Amino acid sequence: MAVQWILICHVLLTALVVISFLCGQWPIFRGTFIERIHYFITFGAYDYFLRFVGVICGSRGTDAILCVEDYCCNRPNPIMQFIYLGILGGTYYVIVKSSFDYIPSYYLSEIHRYMSVLAVGVGILLFLLTSFSDPGTVKAENVSQYISAYPYDDIIYSEKECSTCDIPKPARSKHCSICDRCVARFDHHCGWMNNCIGERNTRYFMAFLLWHFLLCIYGVVALGLLLAGRLKELKVIYILTGKMNSPFSLDSNFVSAVYYGIENSFSSLAPYVAQWLLGSYNTQVLLMVFLIIVALLLAGFFGYHANLCLTNTTTNETFKWQDYLSWQKKLNEAKASEAALKASISGLSPDKKAPEGKWKSFFRRSPLEHVDTVVKNNKYDKGYFHNICEIIFPYSSRPSFSRTKLKKR
Structure with a gap:
């Protein structure tokens, strides 16, 4: 039974690490533990490691780690x-x-x-x-x-x-x-x-x-x-469903007599078949x-x-x-700010334009x-x-x- 739990923990832990590493920056995970795990994997763990080496070995140890990092990441x-x-x-x-x-x-x-x-x-x-x-x-x-x-x-x-x-x-x-x-x-x-x-x-x-x-x-x-x-x-299905006279024809890792006479349906057989596969x-x-x-x-x-x-x-x-x-967005924001400033100045004059309606502004083409x-x-x-x-x-x-x-x- 321990093997099954090891497998389940292995799958869940692997999935958590992979999802956190690849998708941790997605907006849907913002503010969640997935984002924190992503930060720890990509930056936090290495930063803590450098601090630990600095405390134990001093600046020489930190410099050695940084040299290794430079060789691994910045050189062929x-x-x-x-x-x-x-x-x-x-x-x-x-x-x-x-x-x-x-x-x-x-x-x-x-x-x-x-x-x-x-x-x-x-x-x-x-x-x-x-x-x-x-x-x-x-x-x-x-x-x-x-x-x-x-x-x-x-x-x-x-x-x-x-x-x-x-x-x-x-x-x-x-x-x-x-x-x-x-x-x-x-x-x-x-x-x-x-x-x-x-x-x-x-x-x-x-x-x-x-x-x-x-x-x-x-x-x-x-x-x-x-x-x-x-x-x-090994005729596992036949033994599980009671269609064989010899319930002990399987290997020693699987005591088939315990499961003798199980109903011949997928929902009934699947857990026992999975248990046998994980055990053997x-x-x-x-x-x-x-x-x-x-x-x-x-x-x-x-x-x-x-x-x-x-x-x-x-x-x-x-x-x-x-x-x-990004550059275009900043440029357009600057132009919009300039236009707003001009509009506020011209608002003091009597010939100002009527304000744009909300629906017209909503459907207006994006810059x-x-x-x-x-x-x-x-x-x-x-x-x-x-x-x-x-x-x-x-x-x-x-x-x-x-x-x-x-x-x-």
Whole structure:
């Protein structure tokens, strides 16, 4: 019975941490313990740790921690890559040790022993491609081609020079402070890959996310079929419903005589079947829970980036649009304040205007609607088909790219 409670606590605690970490800043959680947990995970815990080290080891200890932080967060390093390989390798090792003895089973053929190796191998290959491929480094030799491929929109991108690289800065590019290079169609720097995600390797990154999502689903389904096969092979349902003469044909972890004669209905059988599975195959059940949680996280991340790819937008550009909208909002507020001041001054004159009605004011067009229109009419969004082609076949990989020359303005 202790195993069941451990599993329940594990699921609830994992769900609480994941929801708090990913969604703690949402308005719906404002002022709740979810927001406080999010703050503690993202900032508070590290701040308390620094204070603790400062009290125990003094300033030298704090400086050492800050040096480690600088190395881990502000410089290229393979730490997250090793963590990824450890998670993937460790999970697959546990699956092999705990489950391969039952393959082939009633619902799984022996081919899944080799298919699983192939599936994990493809995942590692996509990881290596994303990690070590060129994300689209902008150099003096190709900067003119990138400027022609990505024209300035004169809204969030305008002509300027990279102060670090001393070359013109193409639209949609950004200088990565971690990798110390300009990257075309920069999306973000991925710590898991120890590489930037940009114009040339977004396709590998998307394939990596999709494949690992499918890999988790494959693991869940395979383990589910394996457990279903054990139920079938050991005739658990027949024993529980009293349809067998020998109630002791199960393994020693399950005393079937206690449950002999249970009604043949899902609501009656489910608790006992679940108890048997948790008692006899708790490792497989925990693996399924872990894979489901990872699959949900990967699905959300892939969905977010897929939407960006379909609209030909990058993560970096979403922040730029937010900055632009914020600037427009402040500008409009300043204009509104100026207009109100003029109205109050002109109110002293006899020819003042009649006050605007409440309903007319309510339905009046928002001054920021034209900004929303600009965002929706993204200059680089040329339709789903073209946007997907741009991801799969980047401009710099096309033969026409090397022949393109910058047009003089």
